[in-house]
Amino acid sequence: MFSNRVKWDVSSNKISSLLQKKLQQGEEINDLTESNPTKCGFTYPxxxxxxxxxxxxxxxxxxxxxxxxxxxxxxxxxxxxxxxxxxxxxxxxxxxxxxxxxxxxxxxxxxxxxxxxxxxxxxxxxxxxxxxxxxxxxxxxxxxxxxxxxxxxxxxxxxxxxxxxxxxxxxxxxxxxxxxxxxxxxxxxxxxxxxxxxxxxxxxxxxxxxxxxxxxxxxxxxxxxxxxxxxxxxxxxxxxxxxxxxxxxxxxxxxxxxxxxxxxxxxxxxxxxxxxxxxxxxxPACSQLRNSIIERLKTNYKFLKESLISSSITPYNVEGGWYSPIKLPRIHNDEDWAIKILDRYNVFVHPGYFFDFTDDSTLVVCMLKEVNAFQKGINIIKKVAG
Missing domain, CATH: 3.40.640.10 (Type I PLP-dependent aspartate aminotransferase-like (Major domain))
Structure with a gap:
């Protein structure tokens, strides 16, 4: 009945299945993939x-x-x-x-x-x-x-x-x-x-x-x-x-x-x-809002870079945008790292394969998150990575 162009595998992967299970159980998730600005605590005019x-x-x-x-x-x-x-x-x-x-x-x-x-x-x-x-x-x-x-x-x-x-x-x-x-x-x-x-x-x-x-x-x-x-x-x-x-x-x-x-x-x-x-x-009404977003991005990116100095995690240098990839030790692949962090500590991140990273130990976080929640999430990732 359906065309070949929509023959997609729409089944849940391991990470999304685990996330849905936790949400259904009422667990609070620190979502470091959140990219909806209307859900990130900004003050709108x-x-x-x-x-x-x-x-x-x-x-x-x-x-x-x-x-x-x-x-x-x-x-x-x-x-x-x-x-x-x-x-x-x-x-x-x-x-x-x-x-x-x-x-x-x-x-x-x-x-x-x-x-x-x-x-x-x-x-x-x-x-x-x-x-x-x-x-x-x-x-x-x-x-x-x-x-x-x-x-x-x-x-x-x-x-x-x-x-x-x-x-x-x-x-x-x-x-x-x-x-x-x-x-x-x-x-x-x-x-x-x-x-x-x-x-x-x-x-x-x-x-x-x-x-x-x-x-x-x-x-x-x-x-x-x-x-x-x-x-x-x-x-x-x-x-x-x-x-x-x-x-x-x-x-x-x-x-x-x-x-x-x-x-x-x-x-x-x-x-x-x-x-x-x-x-x-x-x-003009939203120009100050954009400035607030830029300041938060800079604050979160600065924390990300500085907090991971001398850790086992290497942040990639980022020039602009809302996202930052980070490279974890290769003792696990990206999917296993993401599952481990979510399963143990309720912090949700993207595995790098989602974006076709060739390095299989890269995770991706969105820096739009409210500052305290972002810092808590990064500290947990650093703790898990050892």
């Missing part, structure tokens, strides 16, 4: 957010495939603060980043075509590629006290059916920004092969370093590039369902992409009108 939805214009509906112009102007103004001029007409508003990916895949890929994604990276791409009947190939990141893109692995992975190279800026969960020289090399390869580039910037504002600013990839020169972002991370408002695509590149490619994307988007019209109308007030 409640009055301002509610007021943003009080305009009577939300009672009217004017369907626009690219999203209503006032919202696109707000997004354009956001990029101005980063020193980049973006024409609001080059912006497509969607309900989520996943939907944005799907629109782009439908725009560029036939069934069986390929996309390139980084490894390690977020497992969402596997499902999105299957849903869209395309194939997933990987290029490698390597680590020498900071993460780098292995450009040769991109060249090796490219085939006659490669349509898109995906860059995460910064990557999740390595927290590594794409470096300017890497981007220039990738643009050169993509332009020679007529391959489009997607730059996912959902974690871009969360820079944990002060010694250097992330590269501004929107100033690059690819033939065709799609930059993704949204308020799920930028404003910590995932429930309001607003993301967007910025289309850039050579004018003829951009114009053709926009015209075709209009048809795709018009089939769905999924972006919320109230959320789009509220965006003009939400952007």
């Amino acid at each position: 409640e009055n301002e957010i509610i007021k943003a939805f009080s305009d009577k214009s939300i009672l009217q509906y004017t369907p626009e495939p690219r999203g209503i112009l006032p919202a696109r102007r707000v997004i354009s103004n956001y990029y101005q603060t980063r020193g980049v001029e973006i024409n609001p007409n080059n912006i497509i508003i969607t309900a989520s980043t996943s939907e944005a990916y799907t629109f782009i895949f439908r725009l560029l890929c036939n069934a069986g075509d390929e996309i390139l994604v980084p490894c390690p990276s977020y497992p969402l791409f596997e499902h999105l590629s299957q849903i869209n009947d395309i194939c997933l190939s990987r290029y490698n990141l390597y680590y020498d006290f900071e993460w780098h893109i292995d450009i040769s692995s991109i060249e090796t992975a490219i085939s006659d059916r490669t349509k898109i190279i995906i860059l995460l800026h910064p990557n999740n969960p390595t927290g590594s920004y794409v470096k300017q020289d890497e981007f220039e090399q990738i643009c050169k390869i993509a332009n020679m092969k007529d391959i489009a580039i997607i730059v996912d910037e959902v974690f871009y504002p969360f820079n944990l370093e002060t010694r250097r600013e992330p590269a501004n990839l929107l100033k690059g020169h690819p033939k065709l590039m799609f930059t993704l972002n949204g308020i799920s991370k930028l404003l910590a408002l995932p429930q309001l369902k607003i993301s967007w695509i910025v289309i850039a590149g050579k004018p003829t490619y951009v114009q053709s992409a926009l015209e075709k994307m209009d048809v795709i988007s018009d089939c769905y019209l999924s972006a919320s009108t109230p959320s789009m109308l509220a965006l003009q007030q939400l952007m």
Whole structure:
């Protein structure tokens, strides 16, 4: 009855089964994978957010495939603060980043075509590629006290059916920004092969370093590039369902992409009108909230680095984002470590294999957690590792 594209193994793994058992028994779990900002104890500007939805214009509906112009102007103004001029007409508003990916895949890929994604990276791409009947190939990141893109692995992975190279800026969960020289090399390869580039910037504002600013990839020169972002991370408002695509590149490619994307988007019209109308007030209202998130991330990352000095655990250096991978002793693999920590001490972490880490003793934690709970969890992990 069901299609081949959804022939997934949806049975629980050992870690999720143990977690569900403990939750059903009423045990309290210190969840160091929590990435929902609305559950992490931040103070939201409640009055301002509610007021943003009080305009009577939300009672009217004017369907626009690219999203209503006032919202696109707000997004354009956001990029101005980063020193980049973006024409609001080059912006497509969607309900989520996943939907944005799907629109782009439908725009560029036939069934069986390929996309390139980084490894390690977020497992969402596997499902999105299957849903869209395309194939997933990987290029490698390597680590020498900071993460780098292995450009040769991109060249090796490219085939006659490669349509898109995906860059995460910064990557999740390595927290590594794409470096300017890497981007220039990738643009050169993509332009020679007529391959489009997607730059996912959902974690871009969360820079944990002060010694250097992330590269501004929107100033690059690819033939065709799609930059993704949204308020799920930028404003910590995932429930309001607003993301967007910025289309850039050579004018003829951009114009053709926009015209075709209009048809795709018009089939769905999924972006919320109230959320789009509220965006003009939400952007400034949530700027302090974003600053609070950045400060917590920096506090938790500083504690993580300092508390693990002289321990058996090695934290990877992270440049930005919400996550941090840590390397434990190889006396257990990542899954066994995660099960042991959860079973004995009720601390829940991701095993590295979830993100395709090649090192089998890596765990991944989310640094969004409230400070005291985060520190308690890290101290327990350190205790278990010995």
